[in-house]
Each structure stands twice: as structure tokens, then as C-alpha cells.
Amino acid sequence: MFSEQVVASHAVKVAVTEGLSSRVQGFLPVHCVHQLLKSRAFSKHRVHQVRDWIYRQVRAAGTPLHPVLPPLIEVYVNSILVPASNRGVQDQTNEPIPEADVRAIFAGGEDIFFLLREDCSHVPSMHFRQCQGLPSRRRFREQRQQ
Numbered sequence: 796m797f798s799e800q801v802v803a804s805h806a807v808k809v810a811v812t813e814g815l816s817s818r819v820q821g822f823l824p825v826h827c828v829h830q831l832l833k834s835r836a837f838s839k840h841r842v843h844q845v846r847d848w849i850y851r852q853v854r855a856a857g858t859p860l861h862p863v864l865p866p867l868i869e870v871y872v873n874s875i876l877v878p879a880s881n882r883g884v885q886d887q888t889n890e891p892i893p894e895a896d897v898r899a900i901f902a903g904g905e906d907i908f909f910l911l912r913e914d915c916s917h918v919p920s921m922h923f924r925q926c927q928g929l930p931s932r933r934r935f936r937e938q939r940q941q
Contacts (some may be wrong), residue, residue: 802827803836807844811852817859825852825863832870835887843890845871850892854900 809824831837837845849871856864874889
């Protein structure tokens with residue numbers, strides 16, 4: 796049996812699923828990473844490469860969104876903002892994806908932005924209104940040209 800630390804360290808080395816969408820079936824690496832994020836294994840064992848793995852998986856995703864992708868992102872964001880313990884130890888949070896990397900997604904095109912806009916079916920109800928409030932593709936292009 797492997798320890799949680801060994802599993803977390805190995806999980807970030809597993810290749811992401813190219814073209815991950817709701818059409819892809821089976822138990823996938825994204826399921827494992829999601830579960831390890833929920834259990835705080837990456838932050839607890841200081842496996843900071845999880846941010847790079849999540850970034851690569853989001854970039855490799857397709858439409859319609861796989862049902863695990865939005866919860867994965869939500870758990871990841873929570874693991875950045877909320878320490879794993881109630882003592883507030885900074886070392887027990889994950890590192891955020893650098894702003895430059897996030898900007899690069901949008902600079903390269905609007906696919907990821909509209910991937911989220913056009914497929915709100917998997918968004919938790921508390922965030923559904925925010926998803927629906929995103930601009931349409933046409934309105935977004937008009938705003939960019941101004």
C-alpha cells in the first residue's frame with residue numbers, strides 16, 4: 796500500500812487527459828487529482844506541482860465540460876485561499892496559477908472563456924447566475940474591439 800504522500804507526488808506526474816469532455820468515460824486522472832485536492836493531500840505534503848497539472852488539464856479540456864472539471868477548479872481555488880488547518884499555517888495552502896499563465900489563456904483566444912460560458916450545465920447552482928452573466932461571444936468581441 797502506498798502512502799498519501801507517495802500517491803500525491805505521483806499523481807502530478809501522470810499525463811493529463813487530452814480532449815477531456817463529458818464524452819470521455821471511465822476513471823480518469825482528473826478524478827484522482829480531484830479527490831486528492833479534496834483531502835488536502837497536495838497542500839499537506841507540499842506537492843506544489845499540482846498547479847501545473849491543473850493548468851495543463853484545463854488547457855487540454857474540450858466541450859462539453861467534463862462534470863469533474865468545475866468542481867476540480869473550485870476545490871483548487873479553495874485550497875489556495877483556505878488553509879488546511881484552522882491554525883492558518885501558510886504552508887498548508889496550494890500555490891495559485893501565476894497570473895501571466897492565466898492571461899496567456901485569454902491572449903491566445905477566447906476558447907476557455909467561452910467553454911465556461913456556453914456550458915453552464917455542470918456549474919453548481921450557487922455559481923450558475925455568474926456563469927449566465929458572462930457576455931456572449933459576439934458582445935465579448937465587440938467589447939475587445941472598442
